[in-house]
Amino acid sequence: MNVHILRELRSAVGERGLITSPEELHTYECDGLTNFRVLPQAVVLPDSAQQVQAAVRICHRERIPFVARGAGTGLSGGALPVENGIVISLARMNRILEVDLANARVVAEPGVINLDVTGRVMPQDYFYGPDPSSQSVCTIGGNVAENSGGAHCLKYGFTTTHVLGLEVVLPDASLIHLGGKALDAPGYDLAGVFVGSEGTLGITTKVILRIIKRPQCIRTLLAAFPTTNEAGAAVSGMIAAGMLPAAVEMMDNLAIQAAEAAVHANYPICGGLLLLELDGADAEVETLLEQTNEICRKNGAWEIRIAQSDAERALMWKGRKAAFASMGRLSPNYIVQDGVIPRTAMPEVLREIERLSAEAGLRVANVFHAGDGNLHPLVLYDQRVPGEQKAAELLSYKILELCVEKGGSITGEHGVGEEKKMMMGKMFSEPDLEVMQRVRCAFDPLHLSNPSKVFPRPRLCGDKAGEYTPHPVETAGIAERF
C-alpha cells in the first residue's frame, strides 16, 4: 500500500492503531471460516467514531475497500478481508457507555463482548437476549452485522429485536443515527435494514440495546428419544399445545457422542436428545414443565432429566454450546452449516441428509435449534484425504439446497458472507436480488464497505439486469467491470 496513504491512516488512528507488518496481518486473514484467507493491506484499530470516520474518509477518497471486524468469530467469512483492502477492527471500541435500567436500555460500543452486556446488568437481574454460542468472545458490533441469534431467540428474538438504535459511519464517512432509545422514530426503519447487512452498508460505532428482566424461574430439562423423529414429534406436540419454550435444542447420536467426549456433559447416549428450557413466573413454569414431561413421554422419551441446580443447568448447556468445537474429537476437519427449514419438514429433511451423507461417504452430525427449524449439520471430513474437502463442501451445499427446496433458508444466523453468496440465487430470484442492491446503492454507491460479500456477483449502482450499459464510474475510469 502506498506509503502516503499509510501515513495518513496512521495519523487518523495513531501509531498503536495501525498494523502493517505481515506477521501481525496474518491474524486478520480469516474469521471463524478458516478455509478462506486473504491478507489485508493494513489493519486499523480506531478507538472512537471520529477515528472510524477519519479512516473511512481516506478509503472513500482513495477508493480503498474496507472490511469491519469484531472478534472474528463469524462462520461465513463476513470478516474475510478483501483483496487490496484494509480491515477496520473495532476491538478497541469496547466501552459500555450507558446503563439505563429504568428504560431497560444499554448503550454500547461495537467492540463490547456480548456476554459483558449481561455481566454488567446481572446484579440488577437483567440480561441481554441474543446468546450465540460464541457469546463469551463475540462482539455486539459483529452481532449487529450478522443479526446473530442463539438458542434463546426462539422466545426472545434475534439481535434485530434488541437493537433499538445505531450510530453508523456510512461508506462516505458521514456519521448518522438510525432509530433511537425511544421506539418508532419517524422515517424508514433503517436500523432494521442495517442489522444483518453483514458489514455491507457501513460501520456501526454505537449501539442502543434493549435488555430484559430475568424471569423468576428457569427450568431446564433433557429428554432422550430413540431417534430424532420421536424428538421432533415431541416438539410438534409442544407447539400444537400452544407452548413457547425459551429454547428447544436437539442433537443426534453423533453430536451427542462428540459433546460427551469433549466436555462430559453426562448426556444420555441416544438417537435424539432434546434440551429444553422453560422460563417465566413460577406457577406457570411448573404447570408447563408437567405438560412438557407428559408430551415427551407420550412421544417415546425413555429418560427425562430436570436440572436440579444452576450447576446442572450449566452442564446441560455446556454440552450443547461446545457441540461445534467438540467435532474435533470425531474428525480432523468439519464444516458447520446453517440451514433453516419449516420445522414440520424436519423428519423428511433428516432422512434426505442421511441419504446424501451415505452417498458422499461422509459422516454428518446434526445439531439443531429445533423450535425454529434451524439446522446445523456438521459435515465431517479429513483434509489429508485427496478430494474429501471438496466432497464435504459439495455435500454441505446440497444440504442447503434441500433446505431451500423445503421452503427454508440458506442461513438462520451465521450469515451469507463469502461462503454462501453463490447460494443466494437458489433462494432469491434475480429481481429480488436486484432490489436488495438498490438498498446497497443508497448506502454505499461505490461498493467500498465489505464488497464482494453476500451477493452472488458484483453489480455497480445504476446497473440493470439485462442489457449492459456502462456505468458512469466505469466510463470515468474510477471502476471497472469484471
Add this chain to the structure above:
Amino acid sequence: MKAIANSMPGTKTLARGSEEALRTMVGAAHVRPAEASDAVAGVPPQIVVEPGNEQELAAVLQYANEAGLCVAPRGGGTKLSWGNPPARLDLIVSTARLSRIIEHAWADLTVTVEAGCTIQCLQETLAQHGQRLALDVLWPERATVGGALSANDSGALRLRFGGLRDLIIGITLALPDGTLATSGGKVVKNVAGYDLPKLATGALGTLGVITRAIFRLHPLPQNTRTFTISATSAGEMQHFVLKVQDSQLVHSAFQVRFGTDTPPEADILFEGTQAGLAAQETHLKKLAESNRVAKTGPAVWKARDRLWSSANTGAVAKISLLPAGIAKTVEAVERITARQKVHWSAVVQATGLSSLRLDGDAEALHTSLRELRASLERNGGSLVVLHQPAGAAPLEAWGNPGDALPLMSAVKKQFDPKNILNRGRFVGEI
C-alpha cells in the same frame, strides 16, 4: 400547489386515456373515476384501480410510472389520511381484490397472506387452529394487512410480542418500475439478504406497494385476566409503571390512561394457565401496595380506539417517549394544554408508544401539538400527527427525521426514482 396540480388543463384528457389503458390491464369493471369519498387527506384522485393479482398490480404501477401518474396505495382506507397530504395524486391503487390467505402453516406457526386481507378476517382464520397474529390494530374489521404494515400500527400487545417489524418475516413488494420482489421467507429464523420486510414496515407505501406478507404467529392464550390499577397522580403512576416493568411479572400488555381532570388508571393483561394467572394476581397486588387493584375486562383494551371516536372535531397524535419519561411528558401536556384551553386524553403504553387526543380550538390545537413535539424531541422522543385539526392548514405530520434524512431520500430514490408513490406524504417531504 396541490389544487393547481389537480386542476391543470389537460389532466382530464390524460385521465381518459389512462382509464382506457388501465381497463385493458385489470378489466373494465375494476377501473372507475374517483368520487369525493376517495380523496386522500383532502386531495382528490382521478381514478381508482383495483388489480386482481400481484402481477396486475405491478403492471398498473409500471404504467403509472411511465405515464407520470402519482399513486396512493389503499387497503381498507382506515388510516389513509395519516401522513402529510399528497403533493400530487392521480391514481388510487386498491388492494381490495388481493385478499386471499394463501397458506396458514399452523404447525410451523406462520401465515402467508395477501395485502388486502383484513386483520379480522386473518385473525378468524388463524383462530381455527388456536393461533393469532399477536397484534391489536385499530379497526381490525376494515384495516388490512398492507395498510397496518405501511402505517406501522400497533397496540398494547406490542409490549410482549413486538411490533409488526418483529412479526413480519417475509414480504412481496411491487415497485414503480413493475418489479415484483420478495425478501425474507417462510421461516422465522432467516438472515439471508437484506431485511426488506422491515424497510417496508412503516414506510407509508412510499417505496413500493406491499402485495403479500408472511408473519410469525403465536398461540391464542389459554386464559386471560385484566386488572385496572388507579393512582392519584402522574408521578405516583410513573413510579408504579417502573416498578411493574422492573418486576418479574409476565404481562402481555400494560397501558396507562390519562386525561384532563381525571386520575390516571393503568390496565394490565396476563395470559397463561389458571395456576399461572392466580400467582400473577397475587404478585401484582403485592406490587400495587396502596394502589387500588380491580379486576376488569377486555373493554379497557379498546381505550386507544375510543380516542378516535368523533375525532373530526379534534386532533390525534402518536407520541413516542421513554418509559421513565411518562410523568414528565404528562406534566408537559398538562402545562401546554391548560395554557391553550385544550382538553386532552391519552393512552400511554409501557413501551413508551402512546396515543394522544386533543380537543379545542384549531389554533390552540396547533400550538399545543407544536410545543409538545418540541418538548418530546428534546428528550429523544417524537410526535406524529395522525389526525389533523379541522379548519386549519395541516401541521407537518412527522417532525424531525434526524440526520439520516439524506440516506432515507437516497433509499426512496432507488425504489421510486420518479417519486410517484404517496408523493410528499412521508418524513422530510419524501
